[in-house]
Ligand SMILES: [Zn+2]
């Protein structure tokens with residue numbers, strides 16, 4: 001089968017991945033599931049993996065097939081699999097967990113001590129078939145098209161995970177700020193909208209992104225290309241600040257907003273990444289706000305997100321590409337030229 005593989009870390013996105021002919025994966029363990037990939041979302045993290053940004057944090061053996069936002073149709077299952085059947089449409093949690101370590105027993109899939117991560121530490125879904133397990137596959141309700149919603153496997157679940165943490169702290173009358181209405185941000189905004197009664201403020205520097213935010217139900221929009229974000233949030237919140245900030249950009253300029261826009265006791269959630277957090281310790285003491293990290297989400301949270309999708313509360317804006325267009329997608333994303341989410345159809 002054809003697979004888009006990373007052979008060498010590079011900054012050159014036009015030659016990031018190579019299309020190779022590789023063996024199709026087969027069932028080897030009784031809990032294995034083989035999925036025919038109908039859609040695999042392209043993620044900013046793919047660009048970061050290609051650049052070698054993850055080598056410090058995980059073991060990677062190249063060449064490796066990238067693609068961690070996978071969905072498709074089950075084609076083969078091991079003897080012990082009874083959660084999904086051949087022919088079922090599924091979405092795949094990117095992490096295959098062991099199920100028996102303590103984090104797994106607490107439901108904390110992302111902290112599993114024996115996990116493998118498709119497209120990050122083992123072969124992913126930019127290929128015709130994906131090797132995964134029964135603990136990572138979620139059957140989809142009738143009417144939910146796997147190809148359309150593949151990006152929820154990471155982009156969606158990550159945005160949902162952050163939104164769920166934020167919603168737990170948001171009361172009616174509070175304000176939530178969403179910074180960056182891109183591939184993840186537009187999902188996070190809809191999750192907040194579906195699950196909280198807070199005032200939602202969208203911040204972006206692109207007009208199309210702000211229009212999308214307004215269409216998706218943002219109460220206020222702030223154009224950071226010509227407005228002072230801190231002043232705008234102060235005026236919207238009567239100088240109180242936002243109780244919850246979801247930062248889908250994570251650059252120096254956006255993390256630096258935290259002391260000025262976060263309400264006392266609030267949280268600035270880091271979802272996008274690439275920049276640095278450089279604040280005087282005193283800023284956190286004075287404002288008693290917190291920076292909180294966001295690492296994908298739990299299997300059960302992906303089930304919850306699928307429920308929101310099934311209700312029509314969360315829709316995805318996607319563009320579709322063939323497998324041999326992966327490097328075009330990588331380049332376009334690098335230049336900020338992809339609105340919503342790119343889905344590769346292997
Ligand atoms: Zn991703």
Ligand SMILES: [Zn+2]
Pocket residue numbers: 097098099100101102103104111112113114115
């Ligand atoms: Zn585990």
